[in-house]
Amino acid sequence: MSFKNAWIVTQKEFSIVRLRKTLIYFYVAIPLVLSIGLPLLVLHIISGSSIKASDVQYVTGLMDAFEFFFAIIAVILSSYTSAYSIVGEKIQKSLEPLLSTPISDGEILLGKALSAFIPSFVAVLMGDSIYMTMMDKVTFHLLGYSYYPNLSVAIVLLLLVPVTIVFSIEVSTVASSRVSDPRSSYQLSMAGFIPFFIVYVLTEVGVITLTNTTLLSISGLVAVADVLMYTAVIKTFNRDKILTTWK
Amino acid sequence: MIYAEGLTKVFGDFTAVENLTFQVTDGEIFGLLGPNGAGKTSTLRMLSCLISKTSGEARIGDLSIGNKEDSIKIRRIIGLVAENVGLYEELSAYKNLDFYGKLYGLSETQRKENLKNLLEEFDLWEVRDKPVATFSKGMKQKVAIARALSHDPKVLFLDEPTANLDPEAAKMVRDSILNLKKEGKTIFLNTHNLDEAQRICDRVGILKTKLIALGSPEQLKESLKGDKTIIDLEEINDKILGAIKTVSSSEIEIDGKRLIIDVRNPQAENPILIKAITSAGGNIVAVSQLSPTMEEVYIKAVREKK
Helix, strand or coil, X not given: CCHHHHHHHHHHHHHHHHHCHHHHHHHHHHHHHHHHHHHHHHHXXXXXXXXXXXXXXXXXXXXXXXXXXXXXXXXXXXXXXXXXXHHHHHHHCCHHXXXXXXXXXXXXXXXXXXXXXXXXXXXXXXXXXXXXXXXXXXXXXXXXXXXXXXXXXXXXXXXXXXXXXHHHHHHHHHHHCCCCCHHHHHHHHHXXXXXXXXXXXXXXXXXXXXXXXXXHHHHHHHHHHHHHHHHHHHHHCXXXXXXXXXX | CEEEEEEEEEECCEEEEEEEEEEECCCCEEEEECCCCCCHHHHHHHHCCCCCCCEEEEEECCEECCCHHHHHHHHHHEEEECCCCCCCCCCEHHHHHHHHHHHCCCCHHHHHHHHHHHHHHCCCHHHCCCEHHHCCHHHHHHHHHHHHCCCXXXXXXXXXXXXXXXHHHHXXXXXXXXXXXXCCCEEEEEECCHHHHHHHCCEEEEEECEEEEEECHHHHHHCCXXXXXXXXXXXXXXXXXXXXXXXXXXXEEEECCEEEEECCCHXXXXXXXXXXXXXXXXXXXXXXXCCCCHHHHHHHHHHHHC
16 A cells, blocks of 8 residues: 555645635635534623523533534534545546556545545534633633643544544545435435444533543544444455446 | 367356467557457456466467466566546546556666656657646546556457547557567457558457457458359340359359359459350440458358357
Protein backbone atom coordinates (compact mmCIF):
# COMPACT_ATOMS: atom_id res chain seq x y z
CA MET A 1 0.00 0.00 0.00
CA SER A 2 1.49 3.30 -1.08
CA PHE A 3 0.35 6.32 0.90
CA LYS A 4 1.68 8.52 -1.90
CA ASN A 5 -0.81 7.00 -4.38
CA ALA A 6 -3.65 7.33 -1.90
CA TRP A 7 -2.74 10.97 -1.30
CA ILE A 8 -2.84 11.67 -5.06
CA VAL A 9 -6.46 10.46 -5.02
CA THR A 10 -7.19 12.59 -1.94
CA GLN A 11 -5.75 15.70 -3.62
CA LYS A 12 -7.89 15.08 -6.70
CA GLU A 13 -10.98 14.78 -4.47
CA PHE A 14 -10.08 18.06 -2.77
CA SER A 15 -9.76 19.73 -6.19
CA ILE A 16 -13.31 18.63 -6.98
CA VAL A 17 -14.67 19.59 -3.54
CA ARG A 18 -13.18 23.08 -3.93
CA LEU A 19 -15.32 23.50 -7.04
CA ARG A 20 -18.50 22.32 -5.32
CA LYS A 21 -19.51 25.38 -3.37
CA THR A 22 -22.56 23.68 -1.79
CA LEU A 23 -20.28 21.09 -0.22
CA ILE A 24 -18.11 23.82 1.30
CA TYR A 25 -21.17 25.67 2.64
CA PHE A 26 -22.37 22.37 4.10
CA TYR A 27 -19.05 21.93 5.91
CA VAL A 28 -19.14 25.47 7.27
CA ALA A 29 -22.85 25.83 8.04
CA ILE A 30 -23.61 22.69 10.04
CA PRO A 31 -20.79 22.98 12.62
CA LEU A 32 -21.32 26.74 12.81
CA VAL A 33 -25.05 26.42 13.53
CA LEU A 34 -24.29 23.99 16.34
CA SER A 35 -21.35 25.87 17.76
CA ILE A 36 -23.29 29.12 17.98
CA GLY A 37 -26.81 27.78 18.44
CA LEU A 38 -26.10 25.52 21.42
CA PRO A 39 -24.41 28.21 23.57
CA LEU A 40 -27.28 30.59 22.72
CA LEU A 41 -29.75 27.92 23.83
CA VAL A 42 -27.93 27.52 27.16
CA LEU A 43 -27.77 31.29 27.50
CA HIS A 44 -31.54 31.42 27.05
CA ILE A 45 -32.03 28.69 29.70
CA ILE A 46 -29.88 30.28 32.36
CA SER A 47 -30.52 33.95 31.73
CA GLY A 48 -32.59 35.68 34.35
CA SER A 49 -32.74 32.74 36.75
CA SER A 50 -31.10 32.80 40.16
CA ILE A 51 -28.29 30.31 40.40
CA LYS A 52 -29.05 27.08 42.22
CA ALA A 53 -26.95 23.94 42.63
CA SER A 54 -29.44 21.96 40.52
CA ASP A 55 -29.05 24.48 37.71
CA VAL A 56 -25.33 23.90 37.62
CA GLN A 57 -25.81 20.14 37.44
CA TYR A 58 -28.47 20.47 34.75
CA VAL A 59 -26.39 22.79 32.61
CA THR A 60 -23.19 20.72 32.84
CA GLY A 61 -25.22 17.59 31.97
CA LEU A 62 -26.66 19.43 29.01
CA MET A 63 -23.20 20.52 27.90
CA ASP A 64 -21.91 16.94 28.07
CA ALA A 65 -24.84 15.76 25.97
CA PHE A 66 -24.26 18.58 23.48
CA GLU A 67 -20.70 17.38 22.99
CA PHE A 68 -22.17 14.21 21.55
CA PHE A 69 -23.76 16.31 18.82
CA PHE A 70 -20.31 16.77 17.36
CA ALA A 71 -19.93 13.03 16.90
CA ILE A 72 -23.31 13.07 15.15
CA ILE A 73 -22.35 15.87 12.77
CA ALA A 74 -19.12 14.01 12.06
CA VAL A 75 -21.36 11.21 10.69
CA ILE A 76 -23.46 13.65 8.66
CA LEU A 77 -20.49 15.44 7.10
CA SER A 78 -18.34 12.42 6.30
CA SER A 79 -21.27 10.37 4.92
CA TYR A 80 -22.15 13.22 2.60
CA THR A 81 -18.63 13.61 1.20
CA SER A 82 -17.98 9.91 0.99
CA ALA A 83 -21.29 9.23 -0.79
CA TYR A 84 -20.61 11.96 -3.36
CA SER A 85 -17.05 10.82 -3.84
CA ILE A 86 -17.78 7.20 -4.75
CA VAL A 87 -21.15 7.66 -6.46
CA GLY A 88 -19.65 10.64 -8.29
CA GLU A 89 -17.08 8.29 -9.83
CA LYS A 90 -19.89 5.90 -10.76
CA ILE A 91 -21.95 8.64 -12.41
CA GLN A 92 -18.97 9.95 -14.37
CA LYS A 93 -17.92 6.35 -15.09
CA SER A 94 -14.39 7.27 -14.10
CA LEU A 95 -13.68 4.18 -12.00
CA GLU A 96 -12.75 2.01 -15.00
CA PRO A 97 -9.92 4.25 -16.26
CA LEU A 98 -8.84 4.86 -12.67
CA LEU A 99 -8.64 1.13 -11.97
CA SER A 100 -6.54 0.65 -15.11
CA THR A 101 -3.70 2.68 -13.55
CA PRO A 102 -1.07 1.09 -11.31
CA ILE A 103 -3.01 1.96 -8.16
CA SER A 104 -4.45 -0.71 -5.90
CA ASP A 105 -8.08 -0.90 -4.79
CA GLY A 106 -6.92 -0.26 -1.22
CA GLU A 107 -5.05 2.89 -2.23
CA ILE A 108 -8.12 4.28 -4.02
CA LEU A 109 -10.24 3.48 -0.99
CA LEU A 110 -7.75 5.06 1.43
CA GLY A 111 -7.49 8.15 -0.77
CA LYS A 112 -11.25 8.55 -0.84
CA ALA A 113 -11.57 7.86 2.88
CA LEU A 114 -8.98 10.53 3.67
CA SER A 115 -10.78 13.03 1.47
CA ALA A 116 -13.92 12.50 3.58
CA PHE A 117 -12.11 12.14 6.90
CA ILE A 118 -9.89 15.24 6.84
CA PRO A 119 -12.51 17.93 6.07
CA SER A 120 -15.07 16.31 8.38
CA PHE A 121 -12.59 16.11 11.24
CA VAL A 122 -11.34 19.66 10.69
CA ALA A 123 -14.91 20.99 10.50
CA VAL A 124 -15.87 19.23 13.73
CA LEU A 125 -12.67 20.39 15.43
CA MET A 126 -13.24 24.00 14.45
CA GLY A 127 -16.94 23.87 15.25
CA ASP A 128 -16.25 22.36 18.66
CA SER A 129 -13.57 24.96 19.36
CA ILE A 130 -16.02 27.78 18.66
CA TYR A 131 -18.66 25.96 20.69
CA MET A 132 -16.32 25.56 23.69
CA THR A 133 -15.20 29.18 23.59
CA MET A 134 -18.74 30.49 23.39
CA MET A 135 -20.09 28.05 25.97
CA ASP A 136 -17.37 29.03 28.44
CA LYS A 137 -18.26 32.69 27.99
CA VAL A 138 -21.97 31.94 28.46
CA THR A 139 -21.62 29.68 31.52
CA PHE A 140 -18.67 31.28 33.34
CA HIS A 141 -20.86 33.42 35.57
CA LEU A 142 -22.98 30.36 36.45
CA LEU A 143 -20.16 27.87 37.03
CA GLY A 144 -17.44 30.23 38.22
CA TYR A 145 -14.88 28.49 36.04
CA SER A 146 -14.28 27.54 32.38
CA TYR A 147 -15.94 24.17 31.80
CA TYR A 148 -13.96 23.57 28.61
CA PRO A 149 -11.62 22.08 27.60
CA ASN A 150 -11.96 18.97 29.69
CA LEU A 151 -11.28 15.22 29.45
CA SER A 152 -14.73 14.50 27.97
CA VAL A 153 -14.04 16.83 25.05
CA ALA A 154 -10.64 15.22 24.53
CA ILE A 155 -12.26 11.77 24.39
CA VAL A 156 -14.98 12.98 22.01
CA LEU A 157 -12.68 14.89 19.69
CA LEU A 158 -9.64 12.64 19.66
CA LEU A 159 -11.29 9.24 19.98
CA LEU A 160 -15.03 9.15 19.39
CA VAL A 161 -15.16 11.54 16.41
CA PRO A 162 -12.33 9.83 14.45
CA VAL A 163 -13.73 6.30 14.93
CA THR A 164 -17.21 7.61 14.13
CA ILE A 165 -16.02 9.21 10.89
CA VAL A 166 -14.30 5.97 9.87
CA PHE A 167 -17.52 4.06 10.60
CA SER A 168 -19.67 6.41 8.54
CA ILE A 169 -17.21 6.31 5.61
CA GLU A 170 -17.33 2.51 5.68
CA VAL A 171 -21.15 2.47 5.76
CA SER A 172 -21.19 5.00 2.96
CA THR A 173 -18.80 2.96 0.82
CA VAL A 174 -20.93 -0.16 1.12
CA ALA A 175 -24.09 1.87 0.47
CA SER A 176 -22.52 3.55 -2.57
CA SER A 177 -21.95 0.19 -4.25
CA ARG A 178 -25.69 -0.45 -4.28
CA VAL A 179 -27.05 2.78 -5.73
CA SER A 180 -26.20 5.10 -8.56
CA ASP A 181 -27.47 8.35 -7.14
CA PRO A 182 -25.56 10.37 -4.51
CA ARG A 183 -28.75 11.28 -2.62
CA SER A 184 -29.82 7.65 -2.31
CA SER A 185 -26.33 6.74 -1.22
CA TYR A 186 -26.35 9.52 1.37
CA GLN A 187 -29.75 8.44 2.66
CA LEU A 188 -28.55 4.84 2.97
CA SER A 189 -25.32 6.03 4.58
CA MET A 190 -27.32 7.81 7.22
CA ALA A 191 -28.05 4.36 8.64
CA GLY A 192 -24.72 4.91 10.36
CA PHE A 193 -26.29 7.90 12.11
CA ILE A 194 -28.99 5.83 13.85
CA PRO A 195 -26.89 4.26 16.67
CA PHE A 196 -25.48 7.66 17.60
CA PHE A 197 -28.90 9.25 17.61
CA ILE A 198 -30.21 6.48 19.88
CA VAL A 199 -27.35 7.10 22.30
CA TYR A 200 -28.17 10.81 22.29
CA VAL A 201 -31.86 10.16 22.98
CA LEU A 202 -31.01 7.72 25.79
CA THR A 203 -28.80 10.42 27.26
CA GLU A 204 -31.53 13.03 27.09
CA VAL A 205 -34.08 10.74 28.78
CA GLY A 206 -31.57 9.88 31.48
CA VAL A 207 -30.99 6.22 30.63
CA ILE A 208 -27.32 6.87 29.89
CA THR A 209 -25.06 9.42 31.49
CA LEU A 210 -22.26 10.55 29.24
CA THR A 211 -19.43 10.12 31.68
CA ASN A 212 -15.87 9.67 30.49
CA THR A 213 -16.23 5.92 30.97
CA THR A 214 -19.39 5.86 28.84
CA LEU A 215 -17.69 7.88 26.12
CA LEU A 216 -14.68 5.55 26.17
CA SER A 217 -16.99 2.52 26.00
CA ILE A 218 -18.94 3.97 23.06
CA SER A 219 -15.66 4.83 21.29
CA GLY A 220 -14.45 1.26 21.87
CA LEU A 221 -17.69 -0.21 20.48
CA VAL A 222 -17.49 2.01 17.40
CA ALA A 223 -13.85 1.00 16.91
CA VAL A 224 -14.89 -2.66 16.98
CA ALA A 225 -17.66 -1.86 14.46
CA ASP A 226 -15.00 -0.16 12.29
CA VAL A 227 -12.94 -3.34 12.21
CA LEU A 228 -15.98 -5.50 11.41
CA MET A 229 -17.18 -3.12 8.69
CA TYR A 230 -13.69 -3.02 7.17
CA THR A 231 -14.09 -6.64 6.02
CA ALA A 232 -17.36 -5.77 4.27
CA VAL A 233 -15.74 -2.71 2.67
CA ILE A 234 -12.78 -4.69 1.34
CA LYS A 235 -15.16 -7.26 -0.14
CA THR A 236 -17.27 -4.51 -1.71
CA PHE A 237 -14.50 -2.28 -3.02
CA ASN A 238 -12.94 -4.90 -5.21
CA ARG A 239 -12.20 -4.17 -8.88
CA ASP A 240 -13.92 -7.32 -10.12
CA LYS A 241 -17.09 -6.40 -8.23
CA ILE A 242 -16.91 -2.69 -9.03
CA LEU A 243 -16.91 -3.36 -12.77
CA THR A 244 -19.29 -6.28 -12.85
CA THR A 245 -21.77 -6.22 -9.98
CA TRP A 246 -21.95 -2.60 -8.82
CA LYS A 247 -25.21 -0.96 -9.86
CA MET B 1 3.00 -8.17 -27.47
CA ILE B 2 -0.44 -9.49 -26.44
CA TYR B 3 -0.95 -13.25 -26.13
CA ALA B 4 -4.11 -15.07 -25.14
CA GLU B 5 -4.59 -18.81 -25.04
CA GLY B 6 -7.82 -20.42 -23.97
CA LEU B 7 -8.82 -17.20 -22.23
CA THR B 8 -12.20 -17.65 -20.57
CA LYS B 9 -14.43 -15.51 -18.38
CA VAL B 10 -17.47 -16.89 -16.61
CA PHE B 11 -19.87 -14.79 -14.53
CA GLY B 12 -21.89 -17.18 -12.37
CA ASP B 13 -23.51 -19.52 -14.88
CA PHE B 14 -22.97 -17.15 -17.84
CA THR B 15 -19.93 -17.59 -20.05
CA ALA B 16 -18.92 -14.19 -21.40
CA VAL B 17 -15.73 -15.26 -23.18
CA GLU B 18 -14.82 -18.82 -24.06
CA ASN B 19 -11.49 -20.28 -24.99
CA LEU B 20 -10.12 -17.21 -26.72
CA THR B 21 -6.76 -17.69 -28.44
CA PHE B 22 -4.93 -15.02 -30.45
CA GLN B 23 -1.79 -12.91 -30.60
CA VAL B 24 -1.23 -9.26 -31.31
CA THR B 25 2.23 -8.36 -32.53
CA ASP B 26 4.23 -5.25 -31.67
CA GLY B 27 3.00 -2.13 -33.45
CA GLU B 28 -0.13 -3.83 -34.77
CA ILE B 29 -3.69 -2.49 -34.64
CA PHE B 30 -5.89 -5.41 -33.72
CA GLY B 31 -9.65 -4.97 -33.88
CA LEU B 32 -12.14 -7.07 -32.01
CA LEU B 33 -15.55 -7.07 -33.63
CA GLY B 34 -18.71 -8.61 -32.33
CA PRO B 35 -22.37 -7.99 -31.52
CA ASN B 36 -23.51 -6.58 -28.18
CA GLY B 37 -22.84 -9.05 -25.38
CA ALA B 38 -20.24 -10.92 -27.45
CA GLY B 39 -17.62 -10.52 -24.73
CA LYS B 40 -15.51 -7.75 -26.27
CA THR B 41 -15.46 -5.54 -23.18
CA SER B 42 -14.87 -8.52 -20.87
CA THR B 43 -11.90 -9.50 -23.04
CA LEU B 44 -10.48 -5.99 -22.97
CA ARG B 45 -11.00 -5.78 -19.21
CA MET B 46 -9.23 -9.09 -18.63
CA LEU B 47 -6.31 -8.04 -20.81
CA SER B 48 -6.01 -4.69 -19.04
CA CYS B 49 -6.10 -6.38 -15.61
CA LEU B 50 -9.41 -4.80 -14.63
CA ILE B 51 -11.20 -8.06 -14.00
CA SER B 52 -9.86 -11.52 -13.30
CA LYS B 53 -9.87 -14.31 -15.86
CA THR B 54 -11.66 -17.55 -15.05
CA SER B 55 -9.20 -19.76 -16.92
CA GLY B 56 -6.66 -19.76 -19.70
CA GLU B 57 -3.45 -17.84 -20.12
CA ALA B 58 -2.81 -14.29 -21.21
CA ARG B 59 0.29 -12.12 -21.31
CA ILE B 60 1.32 -8.62 -22.21
CA GLY B 61 4.92 -9.03 -23.32
CA ASP B 62 6.48 -11.26 -20.69
CA LEU B 63 4.08 -10.23 -17.98
CA SER B 64 1.42 -12.66 -16.99
CA ILE B 65 -2.19 -11.53 -16.58
CA GLY B 66 -3.57 -12.89 -13.34
CA ASN B 67 -0.26 -12.66 -11.51
CA LYS B 68 -0.71 -9.98 -8.85
CA GLU B 69 2.78 -8.51 -9.11
CA ASP B 70 2.72 -8.55 -12.91
CA SER B 71 -0.70 -6.89 -12.94
CA ILE B 72 0.72 -3.67 -11.50
CA LYS B 73 3.60 -3.80 -14.02
CA ILE B 74 1.15 -4.40 -16.86
CA ARG B 75 -0.91 -1.41 -15.82
CA ARG B 76 2.23 0.72 -16.02
CA ILE B 77 2.79 -0.15 -19.69
CA ILE B 78 -0.78 -0.03 -20.94
CA GLY B 79 -3.22 2.78 -21.51
CA LEU B 80 -6.99 2.36 -21.54
CA VAL B 81 -9.70 4.35 -23.25
CA ALA B 82 -12.88 2.87 -21.84
CA GLU B 83 -16.23 2.85 -23.59
CA ASN B 84 -17.26 5.81 -21.47
CA VAL B 85 -14.67 8.55 -21.37
CA GLY B 86 -14.83 8.66 -17.57
CA LEU B 87 -13.38 12.12 -17.14
CA TYR B 88 -13.78 14.31 -14.08
CA GLU B 89 -16.17 16.81 -15.62
CA GLU B 90 -15.59 19.61 -13.09
CA LEU B 91 -11.83 19.50 -13.56
CA SER B 92 -9.96 21.01 -16.47
CA ALA B 93 -8.45 18.88 -19.23
CA TYR B 94 -4.99 19.60 -17.82
CA LYS B 95 -5.95 18.59 -14.27
CA ASN B 96 -7.55 15.38 -15.53
CA LEU B 97 -4.35 14.44 -17.34
CA ASP B 98 -2.10 15.65 -14.54
CA PHE B 99 -3.91 13.43 -12.02
CA TYR B 100 -3.25 10.38 -14.18
CA GLY B 101 0.34 11.44 -14.77
CA LYS B 102 0.84 11.48 -11.02
CA LEU B 103 -0.74 8.04 -10.64
CA TYR B 104 1.71 6.71 -13.22
CA GLY B 105 4.53 8.10 -11.10
CA LEU B 106 5.72 10.75 -13.58
CA SER B 107 7.82 13.59 -12.19
CA GLU B 108 6.49 17.13 -12.41
CA THR B 109 8.91 17.91 -15.25
CA GLN B 110 7.89 14.79 -17.18
CA ARG B 111 4.23 15.54 -16.64
CA LYS B 112 4.56 19.11 -17.84
CA GLU B 113 6.43 18.01 -20.95
CA ASN B 114 4.22 15.01 -21.78
CA LEU B 115 0.97 16.84 -21.17
CA LYS B 116 1.98 19.86 -23.21
CA ASN B 117 2.98 17.60 -26.12
CA LEU B 118 -0.21 15.57 -25.91
CA LEU B 119 -2.54 18.52 -25.52
CA GLU B 120 -0.89 20.24 -28.47
CA GLU B 121 -1.00 17.04 -30.55
CA PHE B 122 -4.72 16.69 -29.86
CA ASP B 123 -5.34 20.39 -30.43
CA LEU B 124 -6.47 20.93 -26.85
CA TRP B 125 -3.70 23.16 -25.52
CA GLU B 126 -5.72 26.37 -25.87
CA VAL B 127 -8.61 24.93 -23.86
CA ARG B 128 -6.50 23.05 -21.31
CA ASP B 129 -7.76 25.06 -18.33
CA LYS B 130 -11.45 24.83 -19.20
CA PRO B 131 -13.65 22.32 -17.34
CA VAL B 132 -14.12 19.13 -19.36
CA ALA B 133 -17.89 19.52 -18.85
CA THR B 134 -17.82 22.35 -21.41
CA PHE B 135 -16.21 20.15 -24.11
CA SER B 136 -17.90 18.46 -27.06
CA LYS B 137 -18.03 14.64 -27.19
CA GLY B 138 -15.18 14.56 -29.69
CA MET B 139 -13.02 16.79 -27.51
CA LYS B 140 -13.76 14.63 -24.47
CA GLN B 141 -12.76 11.54 -26.40
CA LYS B 142 -9.51 13.22 -27.36
CA VAL B 143 -8.87 14.07 -23.70
CA ALA B 144 -9.56 10.43 -22.81
CA ILE B 145 -7.06 9.24 -25.43
CA ALA B 146 -4.50 11.81 -24.30
CA ARG B 147 -5.03 10.64 -20.72
CA ALA B 148 -4.35 7.04 -21.71
CA LEU B 149 -1.14 8.20 -23.37
CA SER B 150 0.08 10.43 -20.54
CA HIS B 151 2.68 7.85 -19.46
CA ASP B 152 3.70 6.85 -23.00
CA PRO B 153 2.33 3.28 -22.82
CA LYS B 154 3.48 0.51 -25.13
CA VAL B 155 -0.01 -0.92 -25.53
CA LEU B 156 -3.24 0.99 -25.90
CA PHE B 157 -6.65 -0.58 -25.30
CA LEU B 158 -9.57 1.25 -26.87
CA ASP B 159 -13.16 0.26 -26.21
CA GLU B 160 -15.51 1.64 -28.87
CA PRO B 161 -13.53 4.89 -29.19
CA THR B 162 -15.71 6.39 -31.93
CA ALA B 163 -19.12 5.28 -30.66
CA ASN B 164 -21.53 8.21 -30.35
CA LEU B 165 -19.20 10.58 -32.15
CA ASP B 166 -20.20 12.60 -35.17
CA PRO B 167 -18.41 11.63 -38.42
CA GLU B 168 -15.89 14.46 -38.17
CA ALA B 169 -14.97 13.68 -34.57
CA ALA B 170 -14.82 9.96 -35.39
CA LYS B 171 -12.41 10.65 -38.24
CA MET B 172 -10.30 12.77 -35.92
CA VAL B 173 -10.09 9.88 -33.45
CA ARG B 174 -9.30 7.35 -36.22
CA ASP B 175 -6.52 9.61 -37.51
CA SER B 176 -5.13 9.81 -33.99
CA ILE B 177 -5.12 6.02 -33.74
CA LEU B 178 -3.26 5.73 -37.04
CA ASN B 179 -0.72 8.28 -35.82
CA LEU B 180 -0.18 6.20 -32.67
CA LYS B 181 0.50 3.17 -34.84
CA LYS B 182 3.17 5.20 -36.64
CA GLU B 183 4.72 5.89 -33.25
CA GLY B 184 4.99 2.13 -32.76
CA LYS B 185 2.19 1.60 -30.24
CA THR B 186 0.39 -1.70 -30.16
CA ILE B 187 -3.33 -1.03 -30.28
CA PHE B 188 -6.18 -3.30 -29.24
CA LEU B 189 -9.45 -1.89 -30.49
CA ASN B 190 -12.96 -3.00 -29.66
CA THR B 191 -15.40 -1.74 -32.21
CA HIS B 192 -18.84 -2.16 -33.68
CA ASN B 193 -17.86 -0.10 -36.64
CA LEU B 194 -16.95 -2.46 -39.49
CA ASP B 195 -15.85 0.33 -41.77
CA GLU B 196 -13.53 1.57 -39.05
CA ALA B 197 -12.10 -1.91 -38.54
CA GLN B 198 -11.48 -2.25 -42.26
CA ARG B 199 -9.84 1.15 -42.51
CA ILE B 200 -7.48 1.07 -39.57
CA CYS B 201 -6.97 -2.48 -38.32
CA ASP B 202 -4.12 -4.68 -39.47
CA ARG B 203 -6.04 -7.72 -38.29
CA VAL B 204 -9.48 -8.30 -36.86
CA GLY B 205 -11.09 -10.98 -34.79
CA ILE B 206 -14.82 -11.58 -34.79
CA LEU B 207 -15.99 -12.55 -31.35
CA LYS B 208 -19.23 -14.09 -30.28
CA THR B 209 -18.28 -15.51 -26.92
CA LYS B 210 -15.81 -17.58 -28.95
CA LEU B 211 -13.48 -16.22 -31.59
CA ILE B 212 -15.26 -17.13 -34.82
CA ALA B 213 -12.98 -15.49 -37.38
CA LEU B 214 -9.48 -14.07 -37.33
CA GLY B 215 -7.33 -12.46 -40.00
CA SER B 216 -6.60 -9.25 -41.86
CA PRO B 217 -9.67 -7.49 -43.30
CA GLU B 218 -8.42 -8.52 -46.76
CA GLN B 219 -8.02 -12.18 -45.70
CA LEU B 220 -11.50 -12.24 -44.24
CA LYS B 221 -12.99 -10.69 -47.36
CA GLU B 222 -10.95 -13.06 -49.46
CA SER B 223 -12.72 -15.91 -47.74
CA LEU B 224 -15.96 -14.64 -49.31
CA LYS B 225 -14.50 -13.40 -52.58
CA GLY B 226 -16.23 -14.71 -55.71
CA ASP B 227 -19.41 -15.43 -53.92
CA LYS B 228 -21.40 -13.42 -56.42
CA THR B 229 -20.88 -12.89 -60.17
CA ILE B 230 -22.94 -10.15 -61.78
CA ILE B 231 -23.77 -10.50 -65.47
CA ASP B 232 -25.59 -7.70 -67.28
CA LEU B 233 -27.41 -8.86 -70.44
CA GLU B 234 -29.30 -7.18 -73.23
CA GLU B 235 -32.17 -9.54 -72.53
CA ILE B 236 -32.93 -12.39 -70.17
CA ASN B 237 -35.06 -15.31 -71.34
CA ASP B 238 -35.83 -18.89 -70.28
CA LYS B 239 -33.34 -20.33 -72.79
CA ILE B 240 -30.48 -18.41 -71.14
CA LEU B 241 -31.62 -19.39 -67.64
CA GLY B 242 -31.93 -23.02 -68.75
CA ALA B 243 -28.40 -22.92 -70.19
CA ILE B 244 -27.04 -21.56 -66.91
CA LYS B 245 -28.82 -24.29 -64.93
CA THR B 246 -27.16 -26.98 -67.05
CA VAL B 247 -23.69 -25.79 -65.96
CA SER B 248 -24.37 -24.44 -62.47
CA SER B 249 -26.55 -25.52 -59.62
CA SER B 250 -26.03 -22.16 -57.86
CA GLU B 251 -28.84 -19.84 -56.89
CA ILE B 252 -29.62 -17.24 -59.55
CA GLU B 253 -31.08 -13.87 -58.66
CA ILE B 254 -32.68 -11.79 -61.43
CA ASP B 255 -32.69 -8.01 -61.11
CA GLY B 256 -34.11 -6.50 -64.32
CA LYS B 257 -31.58 -7.37 -67.01
CA ARG B 258 -28.99 -8.37 -64.44
CA LEU B 259 -28.19 -11.86 -63.22
CA ILE B 260 -26.57 -12.29 -59.83
CA ILE B 261 -25.16 -15.80 -59.52
CA ASP B 262 -23.62 -17.39 -56.44
CA VAL B 263 -20.27 -18.93 -57.37
CA ARG B 264 -17.69 -20.68 -55.24
CA ASN B 265 -14.72 -20.37 -57.58
CA PRO B 266 -15.19 -17.41 -59.91
CA GLN B 267 -12.02 -18.02 -61.92
CA ALA B 268 -13.17 -21.53 -62.85
CA GLU B 269 -16.92 -21.00 -62.99
CA ASN B 270 -17.25 -17.60 -64.71
CA PRO B 271 -15.88 -18.71 -68.13
CA ILE B 272 -18.28 -21.69 -68.11
CA LEU B 273 -21.22 -19.45 -67.26
CA ILE B 274 -20.31 -16.95 -69.97
CA LYS B 275 -19.93 -19.71 -72.55
CA ALA B 276 -23.32 -21.17 -71.62
CA ILE B 277 -25.03 -17.78 -71.89
CA THR B 278 -23.48 -16.90 -75.24
CA SER B 279 -24.25 -20.39 -76.58
CA ALA B 280 -27.88 -19.80 -75.64
CA GLY B 281 -27.86 -16.59 -77.67
CA GLY B 282 -27.43 -14.22 -74.80
CA ASN B 283 -25.69 -10.89 -75.44
CA ILE B 284 -23.48 -10.01 -72.46
CA VAL B 285 -23.10 -6.29 -71.72
CA ALA B 286 -20.87 -6.57 -68.68
CA VAL B 287 -19.50 -9.08 -66.20
CA SER B 288 -18.38 -8.04 -62.75
CA GLN B 289 -17.55 -9.53 -59.43
CA LEU B 290 -19.34 -8.34 -56.35
CA SER B 291 -16.59 -7.64 -53.77
CA PRO B 292 -17.76 -8.61 -50.30
CA THR B 293 -17.67 -5.97 -47.62
CA MET B 294 -16.57 -6.36 -44.03
CA GLU B 295 -20.23 -6.15 -43.16
CA GLU B 296 -20.92 -9.28 -45.21
CA VAL B 297 -17.93 -11.04 -43.67
CA TYR B 298 -19.15 -10.07 -40.23
CA ILE B 299 -22.78 -11.03 -40.82
CA LYS B 300 -21.80 -14.33 -42.38
CA ALA B 301 -19.49 -15.19 -39.49
CA VAL B 302 -22.01 -14.21 -36.83
CA ARG B 303 -24.91 -16.03 -38.58
CA GLU B 304 -22.86 -19.18 -39.09
CA LYS B 305 -22.16 -19.15 -35.35
CA LYS B 306 -25.92 -19.13 -34.66
